[in-house]
Amino acid sequence: MSSSQDFILIKAKEDGVNVIGLTRGSDTRFHHLEKLDKGEIMIAQFTEHTSAIKVRGKAVIQTSHGEMDTEV
Ligand code: TRP
Secondary structure, three states, rough: OOOOOOOOOEEOOOOEEEEEEEEEOOOOOEEOOOOOOOEEEEEEOOOEEEEEEEEEEEEEEEEEEEEEEEOO
């Protein structure tokens, strides 16, 4: 499976926001931890390795489903 075309944009609103990639398949576990400081942006996709993305900390997340805030 190739990468989906949709990108997810995560903008950190505080230092130390965690963006965690979770594996695809029967075993769902963390495979990547990215730390963002305030103002930093990560642009990511769901891939053959990544089925879910967890965001911990204060951030704004834009997807094709809309924009949302983590409420910290
Ligand atoms: N090596 C990972 C992958 O190809 C990189 C990655 C893609 C990722 N999307 C992500 C890591 C989202 C964290 C969050 O799947």
